[in-house]
Amino acid sequence: MEEEAEPNFSAFPFKPYSIQTDFMKSLYSFLNKGGIGMFESPTGTGKTLSIICSALQWVVDRKEAVNSRVLDDNIQKEDQCVSSDIDEPDWMKDFVLDKTEDKKKNKGKKLGYEKKNACRDLLARSNDNEGVEMGEKVKKKKVELSEEEEFLVEEYESDGGDGVRLKRKATGDNSSSDDDDEEEDGLNEEEEEEDFKVYFCSRTHSQLSQFIKELRRTVFATKLNVVSLGSRKNMCINKEVLKLNSSARINEKCLELQKNKNSRVSKVKVQADGGRIRRTKASAGCPMLRKHKLQKEFKIEASEHDALDIEDLVHLGNKIGTCPYYGSRKMTPAANLVVLPYQSLLFKSARESLGLKLKNSVIIIDEAHNLADSLTSMYDSRISFSQLEKVHRQLELYFERFRNLLGAGNRRYIQTMMVLTRAFLKVLLGDKDSGSLTLGEKSSEQKAASDSSMAINDFLFLLDIDNINLVKLHHYIKESNVVHKVSGYGAKRVSLEKGAAILDDSVNVVEGSMLSGFQAFVSILLSLTNNDGDGRIIISRRRHLNSVQKEDGYLKYVMLAGEKIFSEIAEQAHAIVLAGGTLQPIEETRERLFPWLLPDKLHFFSCGHIVPPESILPIAVSHGPSSKSFDFSYSSRTSPNMIEELGRLLCNLTTVVPEGIVVFFSSYEYEAQVHDAWKSSGTLTRIMKKKRLFREPRSNIDVDAFLREYKETVLSLSGNHTKEHPVSQNGAMLLAVVGGKISEGINFSDGMGRCVVMVGLPYPSPSDVELLERVKHIEGLGYPNTIEMAKLGVSNKLYNGDAAQAGFSVLKGCNRRGREYYENLCMKAVNQSIGRVIRHANDYAAILLVDSRYTSNISQMSFSHPANKLPKWIKDQLVSSTQNYGEVHRKLHQFFKFNKGRCNQ
Numbered sequence: 001m002e003e004e005a006e007p008n009f010s011a012f013p014f015k016p017y018s019i020q021t022d023f024m025k026s027l028y029s030f031l032n033k034g035g036i037g038m039f040e041s042p043t044g045t046g047k048t049l050s051i052i053c054s055a056l057q058w059v060v061d062r063k064e065a066v067n068s069r070v071l072d073d074n075i076q077k078e079d080q081c082v083s084s085d086i087d088e089p090d091w092m093k094d095f096v097l098d099k100t101e102d103k104k105k106n107k108g109k110k111l112g113y114e115k116k117n118a119c120r121d122l123l124a125r126s127n128d129n130e131g132v133e134m135g136e137k138v139k140k141k142k143v144e145l146s147e148e149e150e151f152l153v154e155e156y157e158s159d160g161g162d163g164v165r166l167k168r169k170a171t172g173d174n175s176s177s178d179d180d181d182e183e184e185d186g187l188n189e190e191e192e193e194e195d196f197k198v199y200f201c202s203r204t205h206s207q208l209s210q211f212i213k214e215l216r217r218t219v220f221a222t223k224l225n226v227v228s229l230g231s232r233k234n235m236c237i238n239k240e241v242l243k244l245n246s247s248a249r250i251n252e253k254c255l256e257l258q259k260n261k262n263s264r265v266s267k268v269k270v271q272a273d274g275g276r277i278r279r280t281k282a283s284a285g286c287p288m289l290r291k292h293k294l295q296k297e298f299k300i301e302a303s304e305h306d307a308l309d310i311e312d313l314v315h316l317g318n319k320i321g322t323c324p325y326y327g328s329r330k331m332t333p334a335a336n337l338v339v340l341p342y343q344s345l346l347f348k349s350a351r352e353s354l355g356l357k358l359k360n361s362v363i364i365i366d367e368a369h370n371l372a373d374s375l376t377s378m379y380d381s382r383i384s385f386s387q388l389e390k391v392h393r394q395l396e397l398y399f400e401r402f403r404n405l406l407g408a409g410n411r412r413y414i415q416t417m418m419v420l421t422r423a424f425l426k427v428l429l430g431d432k433d434s435g436s437l438t439l440g441e442k443s444s445e446q447k448a449a450s451d452s453s454m455a456i457n458d459f460l461f462l463l464d465i466d467n468i469n470l471v472k473l474h475h476y477i478k479e480s481n482v483v484h485k486v487s488g489y490g491a492k493r494v495s496l497e498k499g500a501a502i503l504d505d506s507v508n509v510v511e512g513s514m515l516s517g518f519q520a521f522v523s524i525l526l527s528l529t530n531n532d533g534d535g536r537i538i539i540s541r542r543r544h545l546n547s548v549q550k551e552d553g554y555l556k557y558v559m560l561a562g563e564k565i566f567s568e569i570a571e572q573a574h575a576i577v578l579a580g581g582t583l584q585p586i587e588e589t590r591e592r593l594f595p596w597l598l599p600d601k602l603h604f605f606s607c608g609h610i611v612p613p614e615s616i617l618p619i620a621v622s623h624g625p626s627s628k629s630f631d632f633s634y635s636s637r638t639s640p641n642m643i644e645e646l647g648r649l650l651c652n653l654t655t656v657v658p659e660g661i662v663v664f665f666s667s668y669e670y671e672a673q674v675h676d677a678w679k680s681s682g683t684l685t686r687i688m689k690k691k692r693l694f695r696e697p698r699s700n701i702d703v704d705a706f707l708r709e710y711k712e713t714v715l716s717l718s719g720n721h722t723k724e725h726p727v728s729q730n731g732a733m734l735l736a737v738v739g740g741k742i743s744e745g746i747n748f749s750d751g752m753g754r755c756v757v758m759v760g761l762p763y764p765s766p767s768d769v770e771l772l773e774r775v776k777h778i779e780g781l782g783y784p785n786t787i788e789m790a791k792l793g794v795s796n797k798l799y800n801g802d803a804a805q806a807g808f809s810v811l812k813g814c815n816r817r818g819r820e821y822y823e824n825l826c827m828k829a830v831n832q833s834i835g836r837v838i839r840h841a842n843d844y845a846a847i848l849l850v851d852s853r854y855t856s857n858i859s860q861m862s863f864s865h866p867a868n869k870l871p872k873w874i875k876d877q878l879v880s881s882t883q884n885y886g887e888v889h890r891k892l893h894q895f896f897k898f899n900k901g902r903c904n905q
């Protein structure tokens with residue numbers, strides 16, 4: 001094997017710190033081998049740049065190596081070529097074999113990442129042939145179609161064989177509502193797929209934009225083909241479609257437009273004698289895709305720029321007048337680097353719809369600290385009681401109106417859908433034995449509601465629907481367009497009944513809400529086709545809050561089998577990189593996502609922080625100023641004594657901490673309770689004498705504007721006050737919530753966060769049924785069957801009644817994994833929150849962990865102790881116990897005095 005050359009990281013825009021060089025070397029060497037690697041580097045340490053400059057350098061080097069190898073191979077005979085490869089790494093063998101087998105790919109391209117201005121003009125297809133392939137033209141006598149009959153589902157017949165495939169009668173309409181089938185005239189030409197492709201994904205569009213900004217600081221922005229992908233909601237430029245506002249509805253509408261363009265709208269007319277005619281009407285599709293040459297122009301112009309983010313692509317699309325969503329999709333095959341949100345890569349149907357090829361690729365998943373839960377939640381589905389009621393009602397009305405016009409197949413399927421909605425409603429009403437159902441009738445008889453959980457098969461048996469072929473039904477729904485027909489008819493009826501003018505907009509709004517109910521129904525059906533053990537069904541019955549108000553019930557499928565989802569990706573990719581500020585506990589992630597990989601085969605890299613130790617002061621604060629021990633466990637956190645002692649602590653902090661203090665509470669409810677208590681006791685007034693107070697709002701607000709105001713306040717109140725202009729307030733205090741709007745992804749650098757206070761340990765509620773299902777599943781990982789689970793005392797039965805009690809007994813019954821998962825959830829949330837401060841090399845901040853449970857004698861600290869789950873760079877500096885609050889105050893005073901002096905030098 002060739003000796004590994006020392007990689008060159010000259011693309012790094014400045015001289016890297018040693019931890020950055022170590023990171024890049026480790027990632028580069030890992031990519032040579034491939035597999036699964038976890039790379040941990042605290043926020044503010046230049047992780048993104050390190051990823052870019054090592055992973056993309058690796059791509060460039062590999063392409064050069066492979067291309068020079070291909071040139072050599074062309075000189076040799078093919079058999080010699082193959083036999084000479086036996087010592088090469090797998091990635092080299094795969095690529096060289098591919099190259100020699102496919103002559104078309106040996107076109108003498110140098111590196112393959114030159115800008116390709118001369119893309120093929122497959123988009124400029126003539127419109128002359130439009131309509132030729134659209135099916136037979138109807139030449140029968142014309143009969144006027146009534147308005148309602150446009151909603152008639154076209155005739156379908158099952159092939160009667162395997163019961164899965166459906167045949168459309170010869171109508172010439174091959175459209176489908178499914179994403180997988182979406183195609184665009186002239187937009188589905190094949191591009192040559194880049195062999196060396198890197199997919200970089202992160203959670204949010206703003207994180208992806210930040211990545212593109214960092215990329216532009218390097219030569220790779222111009223050297224490689226880069227494309228950003230986003231959702232239709234973020235990229236659509238059709239104003240009419242954007243008005244729909246929800247992602248699902250925008251997707252649906254866009255697909256509908258594409259379908260109409262491909263197939264024309266086909267209407268069925270039933271004549272007086274019972275015969276039918278079909279009328280095909282031309283439809284324009286989306287105007288933003290009408291001119292193929294504009295899509296080509298978009299592609300050329302986007303390729304000529306350095307890496308563009310979503311906003312740039314939308315801007316370009318608007319400028320040219322063509323769809324940036326489809327424009328960027330078309331650029332994917334030829335891209336070396338694809339930048340995209342989590343969902344687009346990790347969710348199978350989204351990935352397939354985008355046509356992403358993962359074979360031999362490098363996949364980088366950033367912000368991977370909660371990957372297992374994020375991944376499984378993409379496969380969850382949920383439908384509420386009120387959505388089910390509407391779907392059921394619409395199916396009934398539709399069936400009533402069209403039963404005599406529908407073919408036998410359609411009738412049967414629609415009736416089956418009604419059987420299912422009826423069964424779902426009954427189970428949510430807690431009335432599975434009722435012989436008949438009149439919607440709404442049972443609501444007054446509801447007993448105290450309770451949540452239950454069960455496996456798919458138990459659920460199907462309980463509802464007596466185990467004899468229904470859900471796979472076949474799902475195919476029918478997907479192929480027949482029945483959902484649009486029924487919701488379209490329903491919307492029309494509603495607007496007529498209301499006597500409203502039949503404006504397109506009003507019909508659209510009603511139809512959209514019906515459509516989202518049907519989509520939820522279809523998602524639940526699809527979930528029920530999963531394997532029995534892959535997930536659980538949660539039944540949350542309607543609750544009567546009082547004589548008037550009731551809380552909507554719901555059915556939810558919770559996906560648990562993360563390893564199955566992850567294996568589909570891991571099987572294809574050359575390497576998967578999980579990156580994040582803190583990725584602990586890595587063993588939990590391994591067990592949940594890639595249990596087949598032995599711990600010693602997992603590549604793990606972790607580096608310290610670039611800030612010097614004297615810039616961080618983490619303290620476990622066990623006692624308050626009046627020597628009361630802090631205990632924010634569930635049973636004692638609401639005690640007035642505890643709340644007032646916390647108030648005294650914060651009042652003291654306002655005197656010693658300059659600029660901004662961010663205080664994290666475990667929930668909005670607790671924050672409100674503490675705030676109200678402080679208001680009554682006068683504590684709030686004392687705090688506000690020194691700091692302006694901000695509270696994280698619950699409602700949907702403009703977080704950016706809120707934070708801007710906080711920042712401006714900190715800056716304006718933290719200036720050098722003169723005798724002429726004394727300002728009593730010095731900075732601000734922000735009361736925030738763990739898991740709220742600002743606990744993740746927000747930057748509290750410098751003065752915005754000179755001190756972060758974590759109040760207690762934010763354990764999730766044990767009464768959350770979904771959480772308990774995850775705990776049970778994780779506890780059972782590695783145990784072959786439920787008998788083993790039962791030995792652990794973890795019940796797998798349906799549980800009703802006191803959910804909190806059930807939760808505690810499940811947790812008590814766990815031996816290791818399940819309990820650890822529960823504890824890890826808490827500490828991951830803590831780490832995310834306290835990681836908001838210290839964002840660059842010259843930053844400094846104090847981190848106060850306020851609860852006696854954080855304190856310990858470091859030498860006796862058990863593995864599961866909360867302090868052991870802190871990031872290494874914090875744990876190494878942690879003052880894990882103090883004699884009294886006076887000691888804490890003294891340390892804080894010295895810390896800020898030292899750092900202020902250091903920064904002023």
Ligand code: SF4
Nearest residue numbers: 236237238254286323
């Ligand atoms: S084709 Fe593009 S612009 Fe048109 S509706 Fe779809 S996403 Fe929007």
